[in-house]
Amino acid sequence: MHKKKLFFFLLIFLNLTFINKLFAIDPYSFVQETADRASEALNKRQSKEEKMEILKIIAKETVDIKGIGYYSLGAYKKTISDEKKIEYFDIFEKYFLKSFSSRLAEYTDPRIRVDSQKKLNDKYTMVSSTLLATDKKPEIKIDWRVVTKNPDKPLIIDVVIEGVSLAKVQKEEFSSIIQNNDGDINVLFNILKEFVDKE
Amino acid sequence: MKKLIILIFLTSLISFSAHAGSEGQEELSKNSSSEVKDCFEGINRGIFAFNQVLDNTIFEPLAKGYRLLPSPIRSGTSNFLSNLSLVVTVPNNVLQGDIGLAGKNTARFAVNSTIGILGLFDPATKLGLNDYSKEDYGQTLGRWGVGEGCYIVLPVLGPSTARDTIGSLANYMGGDAWYNITVGQDTHYVSDFDYYASKGADGIDFRAKNLEAINNLEKNSIDFYASVKSLYLQDRKKRILNSDAIIETQDDSDWEEIETQ
Numbered sequence: 001m002h003k004k005k006l007f008f009f010l011l012i013f014l015n016l017t018f019i020n021k022l023f024a025i026d027p028y029s030f031v032q033e034t035a036d037r038a039s040e041a042l043n044k045r046q047s048k049e050e051k052m053e054i055l056k057i058i059a060k061e062t063v064d065i066k067g068i069g070y071y072s073l074g075a076y077k078k079t080i081s082d083e084k085k086i087e088y089f090d091i092f093e094k095y096f097l098k099s100f101s102s103r104l105a106e107y108t109d110p111r112i113r114v115d116s117q118k119k120l121n122d123k124y125t126m127v128s129s130t131l132l133a134t135d136k137k138p139e140i141k142i143d144w145r146v147v148t149k150n151p152d153k154p155l156i157i158d159v160v161i162e163g164v165s166l167a168k169v170q171k172e173e174f175s176s177i178i179q180n181n182d183g184d185i186n187v188l189f190n191i192l193k194e195f196v197d198k199e
Numbered sequence: 200m201k202k203l204i205i206l207i208f209l210t211s212l213i214s215f216s217a218h219a220g221s222e223g224q225e226e227l228s229k230n231s232s233s234e235v236k237d238c239f240e241g242i243n244r245g246i247f248a249f250n251q252v253l254d255n256t257i258f259e260p261l262a263k264g265y266r267l268l269p270s271p272i273r274s275g276t277s278n279f280l281s282n283l284s285l286v287v288t289v290p291n292n293v294l295q296g297d298i299g300l301a302g303k304n305t306a307r308f309a310v311n312s313t314i315g316i317l318g319l320f321d322p323a324t325k326l327g328l329n330d331y332s333k334e335d336y337g338q339t340l341g342r343w344g345v346g347e348g349c350y351i352v353l354p355v356l357g358p359s360t361a362r363d364t365i366g367s368l369a370n371y372m373g374g375d376a377w378y379n380i381t382v383g384q385d386t387h388y389v390s391d392f393d394y395y396a397s398k399g400a401d402g403i404d405f406r407a408k409n410l411e412a413i414n415n416l417e418k419n420s421i422d423f424y425a426s427v428k429s430l431y432l433q434d435r436k437k438r439i440l441n442s443d444a445i446i447e448t449q450d451d452s453d454w455e456e457i458e459t460q
Binding site for chain 1: 419
């Protein structure tokens with residue numbers, strides 16, 4: 001009887017491990033698929049506003065917006081209250097989606113080839129890719145920091161273009177605004193709100 | 200004498216920056232977002248605003264006009280300027296100890312200056328002398344371990360650091376063969392105008408290549424000055440490391456405490 005039980009549990013355990021591996025998404029494939037989705041959206045004959053709406057949907061599904069928001073706060077993430085954090089993440093998501101989609105919607109026919117991936121630790125994997133050259137522009141190296149804490153749902157947390165981390169640029173932008181306003185984080189909130197409301 | 204005074208002033212900026220970084224908790228927290236100190240942020244922002252006006256009224260329209268030129272003219276100009284930059288890159292390869300690379304770049308210069316008709320064409324790439332990456336004296340100082348010093352925005356020339364500005368002065372002290380034969384000495388073949396025209400064309404070529412990217416960044420930044428500063432400093436860091444391996448250029452400690460979704 002015990003042997004049967006043991007065998008039964010072993011079977012369940014092996015199945016779960018197998019299923020887990022089966023559904024774990026490879027960061028390499030995840031980035032290629034995401035880049036292809038964005039490229040397809042940008043190639044459609046639509047207005048900039050319509051493209052932006054599709055890009056926002058893609059970003060909500062594939063980007064760790066909360067993680068980027070947290071990173072962008074830098075040292076200030078430790079000093080603000082939980083209430084302020086909730087307020088911040090709400091504004092930040094709106095700001096990020098508008099800023100991200102507006103930047104990307106300007107591009108047409110971007111072709112990205114994923115080249116390799118390197119697991120940094122259990123939490124992050126770096127995926128290297130190339131934005132292929134066109135007649136007007138040379139090829140550009142783009143690296144993607146992917147959060148793999150949940151292997152079933154990898155998320156992009158940073159894009160590094162030719163060695164320049166966009167998350168770091170944003171973090172330093174936020175920090176500059178807060179510092180130049182005597183550490184008042186509300187000024188940053190107001191600027192983010194203004195950006196979101198801007199036509 | 201003037202150059203010496205400038206050099207002493209800029210050297211003092213490096214030491215001032217090092218001092219600024221050790222002035223207690225208040226100073227440290229103010230600068231914690233970036234390793235490079237913005238010692239004269241008010242002045243820098245003023246010059247940055249002035250440069251933006253220059254860009255909007257002169258460089259951007261010129262870059263747009265340049266874009267209208269036929270592609271062979273643009274690529275010829277770009278190749279010519281790139282080839283000219285090798286006279287600064289090669290000595291810096293040597294100073295950085297990259298002797299093999301110095302040899303490869305010298306061969307590149309020889310091939311493109313002759314077969315490539317003064318660098319207008321780039322046959323060297325087809326011969327396998329590819330992957331050219333510019334080097335300057337600021338990068339060499341960085342490789343030698345000299346810190347960036349204060350962040351500086353130069354009129355017209357844009358973002359720099361005390362170290363990079365000192366490095367660029369080496370160009371005017373014999374370190375740039377193109378400067379030496381145009382401005383430094385009267386050779387009767389080339390003149391001051393040729394030097395300054397090449398520098399102007401370099402700026403317009405760069406602006407034309409990055410027209411959309413810069414305009415896009417300006418439009419979507421909530422603090423454009425801080426964005427440009429971050430871009431410049433990250434790019435310089437990558438160039439000094441001479442690394443394509445992105446993991447080597449990124450500071451992973453930044454990401455350790457992130458609460459992810």
